[in-house]
Amino acid sequence: MGSGKELLLYVVLCLLEKCASECPLGFNLQDDECTDNNECAGHPDPCGKYTKCINTNGSFYCHCLEGYSNIRGAVNFTGLDGQCQDINECSVPNKCGHGANCTNTIGGFKCTCRLGYANSSVGCVDINECNEAVVRSEEICGANGTCKNLNGTYWCKCDKGFTSFGNDRTPCSALDCNTFSADILPSQSLGGLADILSMMRNSCLALSNPTTASGGRSDGEALLEKLFTATDAILSPDQLESSEDVSGLLGAVENSIRVIGPQLKRNRTRIETNKTDAEIAVQRGQTQPTGPVHLSSENASLDTDWSTAAGAGAYPGFAMAALLSYKNLERSVNGSFEELSGLKKNGVDPLFQIFSRVVSVVVSNPSPQNLSRPVNITLRHLGTEESSEVSYVCAYWSERGAWSTDGCYQQQSNTSHTTCTCEHLSSFAVLMARYPMKHTFGLQLMTKIGLIISLLCLILCILTFKFCRSIQGTRTTIHLHLCVCLFLADLMFLAGISQTQPVAGCRFVAAMLHFFFLGVFTWMLLEGVQLYRMVVLVFNATIRPLYLYLTGYGAPLVILIISAIIRPGGYGTDEHCWLSLNDGLIWSFFGPVCFIIILNIFFFIITVWKLAQKFTSLNPDLSKLHKIRAFTVTAIAQMCILGLMWVFGAFLFEQGPIVVAYIFTILNSLQGALVFIMHCLLSKQVRDEYAHFLSCICTPEKKRYSGFSSTNPSSSQSQASRSGNNTGESQI
Incomplete structure (x- = not known):
């Protein structure tokens, strides 16, 4: 098995x-x-x-x-x-030998000679550009420079006073350092400008006196920062003293940027400080630079091209364009409009106002006044204005220290921006041209006649309140000084509102109008307080005269002093001796006025409410209440008249419909007359005093004497009774 x-x-x-x-x-x-x-x-x-x-x-x-x-x-x-x-064969150091660049390929690599080297049987060898230029009969460094060969390159050693603007391998060009001399200072008080000139002169001399291959150049960015830090220090007070100071500052900054530009490492440099905003673009290496240039900031933009910025090749291999915006310089140049002409409309000269930031455009072109083609400058408006009576104008700051429009045109404009096309370069701004209302002869005549009537009525009021004994009291004192202030204000208005020369006199008139019109409203406030005390306190309702004077004149004086310290240049304009509407000073008047009107409305409401309560109660002394009610009604009417007048007066010095001017003129004319009617003619006590005064003038001498010698007891008693009934406010 x-x-x-x-x-x-x-x-x-x-x-x-x-x-x-x-x-x-x-x-x-x-x-x-x-x-x-x-x-x-x-x-x-x-x-x-x-x-x-x-x-x-x-x-x-x-x-x-x-x-x-x-x-x-x-x-x-x-x-x-x-x-x-x-395998990247180029990762092996010096794979291609000295002077060659290794380029990896798929499965191999290749070697190419660098610029300044030529290929030979033993590899890349240095090219002697200086010898080749001699062979070609060329001056690659210019007539004022010496060519120095270096391994793989060369550099131009410029003679004293010359420099290579593009880089060390461009022809030498002249550099003028005398533009920074302290001798060109507009005023010795402008110390900050002297510091700028000194700093830039040292930099210019170093640039034009080179001792090494670096060409004497420093850190351009650091130098630019120092320039604008010094410029901020000059502009910090927010206002230069004169047009010469403005021209000196603008010129120094523009020349400084031309020197700093070649030392900048980057092609685009932007710097912003508290007072300035700048963007600088440079291009190197091209003999004939081409292509567009666009520079922008928050407030402006520039559109041009490099060929325009470079000019006719004065600085081979170098081109620069810079846009500089000043953030608060418009306050210092909001004037100097005397060179502006041909701008009338319907026979009226416009009122000019700076409506954009001041902008400087700087290029390397040595001939900025003859540009090959215009440049476009877009400026942002400082506000919005949609009135049909306003237009925008492109202007530049001329060498004469004033605004001009030659060679500058408005291309397009909307509510926020205006684009200007200019055939030359400088410092630019948009001006708002406002066409004021042309006062007709009838309006001027109505003003003068109305003010004269007002002044006459105020004189009668002052005499009445001063010499009528039957109405003496706190309220009469208030009315007296209210009329005094209104009289002086109207007198100043009639005599000096249009007297703009001399400037100091115009400013004084504007300050006095400011003070007295404020005084009118302050005494109106005191009247409201007095009515309130009469109704609420009943007894001991009077105010001590010292307190009245301190308030009635002290408060306007304090406001005037503070306003003059903060805005001293705001008093007086080119057209009227009143407060300027451009810098907010007008609110030192309308602010207190609005506050007083609101406060008085409060007092009057309380007064009327208390009176209504007393009328509804079983008060036997109705005559006193009727008098207080009459006082209140006249005070409210007075406030409405003066307050309504200044609602329209607020627009008097601005462009507005002609109907506004007529309403203001009518109300202004009726001031004195209405005060006289309300406080004098409508008062029975004053009418009785007038009647007694007129009877004394019209009665014959003999009859008057017999009247005085009368010993009729009933007559004496009646007169005493009448005198007791006419004690006025003291009985109230």
Whole structure:
């Protein structure tokens, strides 16, 4: 049994051995003979990309092509345990030798000579640009420079007073450092400008007197920061003293940017400080620069091109364009409009106002007054103005220290921006031209006649309140000084509102009008307080005269002093001797006036409410209440007249409809007359005094004497009774 199993196993093994021994792995049976199988000739390639397949007897192996290596490191491998990738030959230092650049390629690399080197049999060798320029009869450094060869390059050593604006390999150009001389200072008081001139002169001299291949250059960014720090110090007081100071500052900053530009390392440089905002673009290396240039800031933008900015090649290989915006300089130049002409409309000269930031445009073009093509400057308005009587004017700051429009034109404008096209470069701004109402002869005549009538009526009021004994009291004192203030204000208005020259006199008139009109409203407030005390306190309602004077004249004086200290230049304008409407000074008048009117309305409401309560009660002394009610009605009417007058007066010196001017003129004319009617003619006590005064004038002398000598007791008693009934406010 056992021998049978062994025999069967032997047969099976023999059959298997016979099948396996026909051809081993890697061989093929051919004509009953095993031959080698060439795996490398199969498809697909068993080794993959960038490889070489090598067949062996019964097997094969893979090898990477030159320029490739196995990712697993083995030199010989099969497709199952390797893969070839490119070798970066340029990672080997100095692969191509000195003066050449190595560029890796798939499976290899190539070497190219750097700029300033030439290919030779021994590799890349230095080119002597200076000798080649001599051979070609060229002056690559210009007539005022010497060429110095360096390994792979060269540099131009400029003579004293010259510099290479583009880089060290551009021709030398003249550099005028005399523009930073202290002799050009507009005034010795502008010390900060002297510091700028001194700093920039030192930098200019260093740049134009090079001793090394660096060309005398310093850190342009640091120098630019110092320039604008010094400029901020000058502009910090918010107002320069004169147009000469403005011209000196603008010129010094523009010349400084021309010197700093070649020393900047970046093609675009932006710097912003508290008082300035600047963007500078430079281009180097191109003999004839081309392409557009766009610079922008929050308040302005510039559109030009490099050929315009560079000019006629005065600085070969270099071009610069800069846009500088001043954040508060418009306050110092909001004047000097004497050179603006030809802008009349309907025979009326416009009133000008700076309506944008002042912007300077600086280019490397040595002739910015003769540009090859105009540039476009877009300026953002400082506010919005939609009146049909307003237009926008593009102007520049001329060398004469005044605004001019020559060569600058408005291209387009809307409520927020104006685009100006200018044929030359300087400092620019948008002016708002407001066309004021042209006062007609009838309006002027009505004003003068009305004010004269008002003054005459106020004189009668002053005499009445001063000499009528029957009405003397706190309220009469208030009316007296209210009329005095109103009389002096109207007199100043009539005599000096249009006398703008001399400036000091105009400012004095504006200050006096400010003081006396504030005095009118302050005495109105005191009248409201007095009425309130009469109704609420009943007894001891009088106010000591000293307190009245301190309040009536002291409060306006304090407001005037504070306003004059804060805004001394706000008193007087080019057209009228009144408060300026441009810098907010007008609110030193309208602010207190609005406050007084609101406070008086409060007092009058309380007074009327208290009177209504007393009338509803069983109060036997109705005559006193009737008098207080009459006082209150006249006080409210007085406040309405004066208050309404200044509602229209607020627009008198602004552009507005002609009807506003006529309403103001009528109300202004009626002030004195209405005060006289309300406080004198409508008062029975005053009418009795007038009648008594007129009877004394009209009665013959003899009859008057007999009247005085009469001893009729009934007559004396009647007169005493009448005198007792006319004690006025003291009885109330």
